Structure formats: structure tokens, C-alpha cells
Amino acid sequence: MTSLPTGLPDLRGLALLVAVADTGGIGAAARATGISQPSASEGVRALERRLGLALVRRGRSGSGLTDEGRLVVELARRVLTATTDLTDAARALRREQDSHLTVCASLTVAEHLVPQWLVRMSREAPEISIAVRMANSADVAEQVRSGAVALGFVEGASAPRGLRSTTICTDELMLLVRAAHPWAGRSASLRPRDLAGVPLALREPGSGTRDVLERWLAREGVTPTTAVEVASTTALVAAALSGVAPTVISGLAVQAELAQGRLVPVPLATGEQSRRSDGGPLRRRIRAVWQGPGAPGAAAARLLEVILDR
Incomplete structure (x- = not known):
């Protein structure tokens, strides 16, 4: 595992420094980022302390970047671009995850209840595609525990241990x-x-x-x-x-x-x-089961909402 160095700069501080470079001064950067000038000044100072460098030259006529500040700005742009790419990719993955759902149902549920649920989902949430596996209730619970499926449907006298559940x-x-x-x-x-x-x-x-x-x-x-x-x-x-x-x-x-x-x-x-x-x-x-501790994911929660909206 790669260890992180000490003194890592705050992303907000890097973004503020880039704004100083783009706008020409701390005051203009404060207005562009929607914060007060004292807050912007303190943000730049905090970044300077974190990096141990003088990044901004301050004077009566205004503020500007030092040579070190200009170099840090170029590096900061790369960091901020990479951060934006990471965030966008994660958002896209969430959208894809929320549009595909794999469930596992006991044979009775799969044969006699799931078909009508799928019809209702296609009508009320057509953006979500659902893949259905069949197994006995014990195997359904195991697939949920292993993370192989997001949601399971089981029948029995009691709920499977270690899983969250709701009665259908x-x-x-x-x-x-x-x-x-x-x-x-x-x-x-x-x-x-x-x-x-x-x-x-x-x-x-x-x-x-x-x-x-x-x-x-x-x-x-x-x-x-x-x-x-x-x-x-x-x-x-x-x-x-x-x-x-x-x-x-x-x-x-x-x-x-x-x-x-x-x-x-x-x-x-x-x-x-x-x-x-x-x-x-x-x-x-007949219960729906999922891994805790909270509610199931967005696609699974939408399916449960449709099922329980009788």
C-alpha cells in the first residue's frame, strides 16, 4: 500500500490559489469563488503554511503570485483536473449501478411473484434493468451475504441471520x-x-x-x-x-x-x-433481504417501493 506524504494540501486551498492566478489577485479570487476576502486571505496563508512556501506576494498595490506560486498553480491544475475526472467517473459508475439490479429469489417467489413485479417495474421504473437468479432460500441468503446480488427474496419462518429484511x-x-x-x-x-x-x-x-x-x-x-x-x-x-x-x-x-x-x-x-x-x-x-446496516441501494430500494405499493 502506498503511504501518503505528510503535509498534503487541501483541495479547496489549491482551487483558491488557481483562482488567484486566473483573476489576478486575492480580492478578485474571493469574489469569483463566493467567499469573503479575509477568508480567501486566510485560505492562501493556510496553504502556504502547509507547503512551507511563499506563494503570493502581497503589497499596497495588490497581490500576485511568486515564482513558487506560479509553479504550484500549474501542478495544482493537474491535481484539480484529476480530482474532477475521478469525481465524474464515480458519478457515472453510480448512475450505471443504479440502472442495473441483480436479485435472487426463491423458486416460489421467482415463479409466482417476480413476473408481476417485473411488469410493474417496467411500467413505473423503465430506466432500471433487472436480472433475476433463482435458488432455494438458504442459497439466496448466501448470495446476498457474499455481495453477489443486491437484493434477495426468501420465504420461511424466520429471517436469515445477519441480513436486513422487510416482509413483502x-x-x-x-x-x-x-x-x-x-x-x-x-x-x-x-x-x-x-x-x-x-x-x-x-x-x-x-x-x-x-x-x-x-x-x-x-x-x-x-x-x-x-x-x-x-x-x-x-x-x-x-x-x-x-x-x-x-x-x-x-x-x-x-x-x-x-x-x-x-x-x-x-x-x-x-x-x-x-x-x-x-x-x-x-x-x-416472504421477505426481501439485503446487507445492512442501512437501506438497500437506490435500484433495490426502488424495486421494493414498487413491490410494496399495493
Whole structure:
């Protein structure tokens, strides 16, 4: 790492000295830069002290640059030009950063919510282009932590550790069977222990769907039995429809199948009650997550604004 020398001049002082050269004196430089003449005089003196050089010659007839002052002015112009170039480049990078956004969403969110969000963004913020990645909730959180994406969308019982979050909406998971299954049309709620040893079509570990189900089953000391494990909601629907096994999936993913009667929800009870709880025991939150400590970047904040403006 390059170490900085001591006694570095202040950029404002350099700009003031250049103004003295361009206007012909301290008084004119003060007027050109919008400060008082005493402030301009003190600014030049501070620069002289910092550099250890006499830069301005002062007299009754006015002020002018010394030979050293003229040399410093030429060097100062280079420094100020480079500083302006740096500032302009950073501003351009911010504009580019604010016009491109990469997000990562859990499969349920990506397949059933993100498309409508993108339509609204194209209408309300067309200047922002968005790239969408898909992963399970655990991997989404990891991509946000690593800085690979600016914003993530996850589902689950709790927010990922170490990330800022806001709730977008709630979603309910359902235990679903095909219409010919013995549980179809069942009125009595199933408790977690009723599913002990029952093979299920499940999402992979790390998914928000799997996490919520396992938490509910654990209330009565039950662990899920796997008939098939997939990383796709479409595959879970197919498994249930073909009779491979009952499945637990978001109601967002099966609206057509439910309306057609091809899949039937089985009532579930909480771990403490035999009756079904209000809203179902497998209700979960869908959250947006980002790295703290403050608000997300401008493009991510704009997307959240559009999403939450219901």
C-alpha cells in the first residue's frame, strides 16, 4: 500500500490559489469563488503554511503570485483536473449501478411473484434493468451475504441471520393429494404425528418450504419421511398428481390445480391443537433481504417501493 506524504494540501486551498492566478489577485479570487476576502486571505496563508512556501506576494498595490506560486498553480491544475475526472467517473459508475439490479429469489417467489413485479417495474421504473437468479432460500441468503446480488427474496419462518429484511407478504403452504387419494375430502385435521412415517414428496433441505414443514412436524417430535426429494415446485406438483406421494407446497403454485379439483388440500392442525388454526399452521412470510446496516441501494430500494405499493 502506498503511504501518503505528510503535509498534503487541501483541495479547496489549491482551487483558491488557481483562482488567484486566473483573476489576478486575492480580492478578485474571493469574489469569483463566493467567499469573503479575509477568508480567501486566510485560505492562501493556510496553504502556504502547509507547503512551507511563499506563494503570493502581497503589497499596497495588490497581490500576485511568486515564482513558487506560479509553479504550484500549474501542478495544482493537474491535481484539480484529476480530482474532477475521478469525481465524474464515480458519478457515472453510480448512475450505471443504479440502472442495473441483480436479485435472487426463491423458486416460489421467482415463479409466482417476480413476473408481476417485473411488469410493474417496467411500467413505473423503465430506466432500471433487472436480472433475476433463482435458488432455494438458504442459497439466496448466501448470495446476498457474499455481495453477489443486491437484493434477495426468501420465504420461511424466520429471517436469515445477519441480513436486513422487510416482509413483502405472507404465504400458506398446503398438504396436497390428488383427488383419488384417501385423504381427499377429509374433514378432520391431521396433526404432525399423523404424518410420522408417511412418505412425502419434498423440496430439498435449505428451501423455505422444507424449513417451515420441518418446524411444524418438530412440534410433536416428527421428522419427515421422504418419498422423493426435488428442487422444483413443478416436480412436486407432478409427484402429487401422479400419486407418487402427498406433497407440501405453496398455494401460489397450484391455483389452477385447486380450481380444477385435480389436487385437494388436506386440513392440518397445529402441534398443540387438533382443530385447524386460523390461516393454517404452515403460514410463512416472504421477505426481501439485503446487507445492512442501512437501506438497500437506490435500484433495490426502488424495486421494493414498487413491490410494496399495493
